[in-house]
Amino acid sequence: xxxxxxxxxxxxxxxxxxxxxxxxxxxxxxxxxxxxxxxxxxxxxxxxxxxxxxxxxxxxxxxxxxxxxxxxxxxxxxxxxxxxxxxxxxxxxxxxxxxxxxxxxxxxxxxxxxxxxxxxxxxxxxxxxxxxxxxxxxxxxxxxxxxxxxxxxxxxxxxxxxxxxxxxxxxxxxxxxxxxxxxxxxxxxxxxxxxxxxxxxxxxxxxxxxxxxxxxxxxxxxxxxxxxxxxxxxxxxxxxxxxxxxxxxxxxxxxxxxxxxxxxxxxxxxxxxxxxxxxxxxxxxxxxxxxxxxxxxxxxxxxxxxxxxxxxxxxxxxxxxxxxxxxxxxxxxxxxxxxxxxxxxxxxxxxxxxxxxxxxxxxxxxxxxxxxxxxxxxxxx
Amino acid sequence: xxxxxxxxxxxxxxxxxxxxxxxxxxxxxxxxxxxxxxxxxxxxxxxxxxxxxxxxxxxxxxxxxxxxxxxxxxxx
Numbered sequence: 276x277x278x279x280x281x282x283x284x285x286x287x288x289x290x291x292x293x294x295x296x297x298x299x300x301x302x303x304x305x306x307x308x309x310x311x312x313x314x315x316x317x318x319x320x321x322x323x324x325x326x327x328x329x330x331x332x333x334x335x336x337x338x339x340x341x342x343x344x345x346x347x348x349x350x351x352x353x354x355x356x357x358x359x360x361x362x363x364x365x366x367x368x369x370x371x372x373x374x375x376x377x378x379x380x381x382x383x384x385x386x387x388x389x390x391x392x393x394x395x396x397x398x399x400x401x402x403x404x405x406x407x408x409x410x411x412x413x414x415x416x417x418x419x420x421x422x423x424x425x426x427x428x429x430x431x432x433x434x435x436x437x438x439x440x441x442x443x444x445x446x447x448x449x450x451x452x453x454x455x456x457x458x459x460x461x462x463x464x465x466x467x468x469x470x471x472x473x474x475x476x477x478x479x480x481x482x483x484x485x486x487x488x489x490x491x492x493x494x495x496x497x498x499x500x501x502x503x504x505x506x507x508x509x510x511x512x513x514x515x516x517x518x519x520x521x522x523x524x525x526x527x528x529x530x531x532x533x534x535x536x537x538x539x540x541x542x543x544x545x546x547x548x549x550x551x552x553x554x555x556x557x558x559x560x561x562x563x564x565x566x567x568x569x570x571x572x573x574x575x576x577x578x579x580x581x582x583x584x585x586x587x588x589x590x591x592x593x594x595x596x597x598x599x600x601x602x603x604x605x606x607x608x609x610x611x612x613x614x615x616x617x618x619x620x621x622x623x624x625x626x627x628x629x630x631x632x633x634x635x636x637x638x639x640x641x642x643x644x645x646x647x648x649x650x651x652x653x654x655x656x
Numbered sequence: 657x658x659x660x661x662x663x664x665x666x667x668x669x670x671x672x673x674x675x676x677x678x679x680x681x682x683x684x685x686x687x688x689x690x691x692x693x694x695x696x697x698x699x700x701x702x703x704x705x706x707x708x709x710x711x712x713x714x715x716x717x718x719x720x721x722x723x724x725x726x727x728x729x730x731x732x
Binding site for chain 2: 308309310311312313316317320321324327328339340504505513515516517518
């Protein structure tokens with residue numbers, strides 16, 4: 276039996292419509308969108324346009340032309356941070372951030388451009404709002420928080436943080452890599468200025484596609500200059516969106532797969548997917564919490580959380596446990612730091628990390644039962 | 657025939673205009689942007705003035721706050 280429980284890294288399997296959309300594009304009209312006016316190019320451009328409109332509607336983005344495609348969330352975060360921050364700016368992040376946020380900021384700090392303050396979080400992974408509020412300075416330009424922790428599963432109160440930032444006149448960027456498609460996000464109601472998403476997790480698209488949504492009135496300088504299919508006679512890069520931040524041939528294949536993935540979750544119902552995965556996650560947590568050898572991390576089952584379980588077993592390292600689960604039971608998990616050493620500092624799980632079981636909308640109850648039994652056998656053997 | 661050619665800043669805005677005009681039942685074609693007009697964007701909207709009222713198109717796009725440039729061009 277093969278059980279894939281690494282959906283927080285990349286969701287698998289994908290809805291069949293994702294591959295259908297991608298193969299139709301490759302086989303029937305695989306042209307460059309927006310670079311010509313012929314039939315294939317127009318059809319490809321329409322698909323890309325409709326995907327932007329779909330994403331704008333999903334996250335309540337003011338203008339669909341401010342939905343920018345990138346290779347992944349890390350790429351989108353780099354576009355935003357490096358295109359937005361200027362010398363002397365101060366940035367606040369939390370102690371649950373992924374390296375995708377921490378590393379580019381550390382780099383910008385190391386070259387003397389910015390300063391960064393890290394707000395503390397509780398042992399479950401929630402940011403302490405009072406401590407976050409005390410981090411603001413006169414030169415604070417931006418607050419960046421993860422929406423849902425890939426390590427503990429905690430979901431941050433982004434609407435509250437958004438209100439605080441709005442009141443202070445500071446920009447708020449949300450890293451929704453783990454939550455986009457799982458928890459409803461409303462950029463305008465939640466006061467989010469920049470929203471980063473990836474396509475290959477809970478939007479059920481392929482790897483290699485992600486993006487950012489930018490509120491009207493905010494301008495981000497591009498990292499990459501080049502062909503856009505627009506203003507071609509000029510030797511300067513266009514300043515309008517989306518062209519401003521999208522030089523070069525886009526990943527139309529990935530965009531079409533992403534569109535099909537989003538249509539799938541909308542048809543299935545984001546709320547009903549979350550409810551079912553919440554029940555399965557709670558079942559897994561409740562089955563494991565009675566076992567003395569197991570330490571569970573993150574919020575309890577009654578809290579708003581992601582469908583993942585981070586845990587450790589006494590006297591077995593995370594890497595050894597993951598190896599045994601895979602080699603003897605065919606259960607695929609992720610062991611270690613999950614690219615988030617800051618979060619492990621918060622959970623006191625450095626340096627070994629945790630084993631993470633992450634569920635997706637194709638995970639079955641039978642697979643959960645099998646995983647619980649496998650863990651019990653490993654512990655008693 | 658002398659056609660009306662609508663040019664937009666970006667491909668995105670051209671397709672936004674397409675969506676809005678289709679929603680109003682306006683008939684038009686998408687064509688490669690005639691290079692003697694501009695190289696702003698690879699595609700343009702072409703309207704046959706004998707089938708569609710020019711003023712109505714202008715008013716729909718203005719109401720939708722979609723910026724455009726309008727040209728007239730003789731095409732076969």
